[in-house]
Amino acid sequence: MKRIIRNIAAILVGMTFVLGYSSCDVDLLDTTPSSSISSANVWESPILARAAVMGVYNELYEKFSKNCTGQTLGIPYDAFSSVMDIDMNWKNSCFVISGSCTPSTSAVSTHYKFYYTIIYRANDVINNIDNVPEMDDEEKAKLKAECKFLRAWAYFYLNVLWKGVPIYTENVPNSEATKARSSESEVWNLIISDLTDCINEVNLPNKYAKGNSDYGRITKGAAYALRGQVYQFLEDYTKALADFEAIEPMGYSLYSPSDGEKGNDDFFQLFKPANEQCDEMIFSIQCVETTDMGNPRGINYGNRCTGGSAWNNYLPNPAFVEMFECADGSDFNWEKYCQGWDSMNPTERVVFFLRDGLESGNGHWGTTDATSDYKSLYDNMVAYGADMTKYLDQGNEERIRKAYEDRDPRLMQSIITPYSTYEGNQSGIGNHTWTLRWPYILDAGEPYDIRTDTNSKFYYLWRKYVTENDECTTRWVYSEDIILCRYAEILLRRAECLNELGRTDEAIIYVNMIRKRAGHVLLNDPTYPATSVKGQEDMRQRIRKEFYVELGGEDSMFFNELRWGTWYDRKFKDNSSNQVGALNSNGLMQIWGETTYKHLSVGEHIKVWPIPAKEREMNPNLTQNAGWQD
Secondary structure (H helix, E strand, C coil), rough: HHHHHHHHHHHHCCCCCCCCCCCCCCCCCCCCCCCCCCCHHHHCCCHHHHHHHHHHHHHHHHHHHCCCCCHHCCCCHCCCCCCCEEEECCHHHHHCCCCCCCCCCCHHHHHHHHHHHHHHHHHHHHHHHCCCCCCCHHHHHHHHHHHHHHHHHHHHHHHHHCCCCCCCCCCCCCHHCCCCCCCCHHHHHHHHHHHHHHHHHHCCCCCCCHHHEEEHCHHHHHHHHHHHHCCCCCCCCHHHHHHHHHHHCCCCCCCCCCCCCCCCCCHHHHCHHHHCCCCCCCEEECCCCCCCCCCCHHHCCCCCCCCCCCCCCECHHHHHCCCCCCCCCCCCCCCHHHCCCHHHHCCHHHHHCCCCCCCCCCCCEECEEEEEHHHHHHHHHHCCCCCCHCCCCCCHHHHHHHHHHHHHCCHHHHEEECCCCEEEEEEEEEEEEEEEECCCCCCCCCEECCCCCCCCCHHHHHHHHCCCCCCCCCCCCCCCCCEEEHHHHHHHHHHHHHHHHCHHHHHHHHHHHHHHHHHHCCCCCCCCCHHHHCCHHHHHHHHHHHHHHCCCCCCCHHHHHHHHHHHHHHHHCCCEEEEEEEECCCCCECCCCEEECCCCCCCCHHCCCCCCHHHHHHHHCCCCCCCCCC
C-alpha cells in the first residue's frame, strides 16, 4: 500500500478531473476538469479508476502528513484537547484557543473543505465505478465499499464538529449545491448506512496481514470500529458493544511480545516503524520516506536533539501527566514526593526541578571551570522565586526522578520527563544520549542537555511518535505510520459500553488486558487497595483515565472529550492539581504549573463550530449554529 500510494501520487499530478474538490465552494473548490482527462474518461479505464480511488485515500495526507505546524489543517486534534498545548510561537495558528474565532476564520473553512473534498471524491467513485469495463465485479464492490467507509469517516467528523451538515451522496454542479443542512440524526443515519454496507460487503476483508500489498486499505475491522463509535455518540451502548465485540475474532490483538512482564517496553515499541503493521493496528495512514507523505509528528512532537533538529511544537500538559497513576495504582500526588508542594506557589516549586550542584558550584561543561556559572544559576533561581530552602545540592535530581519512575510505566514511555534520557540525533553530533535537565546548559557537549525551541522554559516533551537516533534525519519523511485506530482503543470502548450497561465486572477484564500489556498493576488486585473498583461511577472515571494514558497524543481524546461533555471545562478551566498556590492552570504550563499563556474562549458555543461564512454566502439555505454571528 505504501508503494502504491507513492506511485499513484505521481499519477495524480496530471489527474485534476474528478479528484478535484467539493461542489460546495465555487472559488476554492472548483470541480471543472482542467486536464485532457475528463471525468467520463476515468471510468473507461481500470487503471484510472483505481487511481481515482487512491485519490480519495490521498486526501488523508492533507490532514495527517502533508501539513506541519503553522498550516492549520495539520494541527493534531489532541492539541485542541486537554492532553497537550501548542508552543507559544505557534499558538495563534490554533483558532480553537485564540479567543477570536468567527464564521469567517479561514481555518474553519479549511477543515470544512477537507472533509467535503473526501466526500466529493468518494461520491464520484461510488456512483461511477460500476461502469468501468474490464474490471471484475468483485473488485468494483470492494473499491466502492472502501469509498463508502471514507465518505462515512468524513461525515462522522463533520457531524461531530458542526452538528448536522448538508448531505450529498451524488455530486452536483456548484450552482445546484444549495441543500439545507440535514439534522444531526439524519447524518448519523447516513454514516451508519454506509458503514453497514461496508460490513455486509463480502469482498471487503476483515483485516490485512502484515506485508500484504493492500495493507492500509479499509477493512471490515475499521468499519465496525467506526460504526461502534457512532453508536457511542448516540449512547446506544448495546449496538456499540456488539460492533466492538465483532472485531475480536478478526485476528486483531494487543502488541505484547513480553506478555505484560513488569518493566517491559512493549507500549514504547508499539510506535516504532518495525511494528507499524502489527495485529494491533486497525486503521492507519501509510507513511513513507517521501516529502508530504511522511509522519510529521516525529518532528512536531520532537525536540532540537531529534532527527537532526526538530521542533517541540506540541507539549504535554502537566494536568495530563498527573493523570498517570503511581506504581501501586493510587492517584498521583506531588506531596508524596516533594513535601511542601501543596502549600507552595508554582515559582517556589521550581526548586524541585533544579539540577544538582548549583549551591556548591560543582560541575562543569565544555572545557572551562564552571564554578562561577553554577553559582550564577543558583542566584538566578533565587531571583526567580524558587524556595531554595528545599534544595538538595547532591540529591535534587534523584528526588524528582522518583516522582516519575514510581508511576504507570506508560508515563515514561510516552513522555520525556525531567532527568530521564533520550536517544536522539543532532546535526554535527549524530546519535547520542541527552538528558532533560533544568536549567538548560549545553547540548553540543557535556552535560548534553536536551535542547528545545523553548529553552527558557521547562516543559514536558513527547517520547511517543518521536524518532530516536537516526530513524529519521530528514524532516517530514519519518516512515512510522500515523495510527487512527488500534485494538487497545477498541478494548477501552468495549469496557466503556459494558460499564454503561451495568456490567462493570466484565468491563474490568478489558481494562486489565491493556494495563497488563503495559506492565502496570491490575484493577481489583488485592495486594494494592487503590486498585479496588467501587461501583459504576468509579469505573467510569477509571476507564476515562485509561483512555488518556493509553491514547494521549494519538488524536482520539479531543473527540472523546466532546462525546463525554467534558472538553470545554478541561480545556478552558483550571485543572492541574497545583492545589493552594495554583496560578491559572488553563493553558500552556511549565512543569511546576506556571502558566505561559492562557487558552482564550469565545464562549461555550465553541463546542460546536460555526458554518463557514463563505459557504453561507454561496448557499443561503445553510443556517448558522447557535451563538455564532456572520
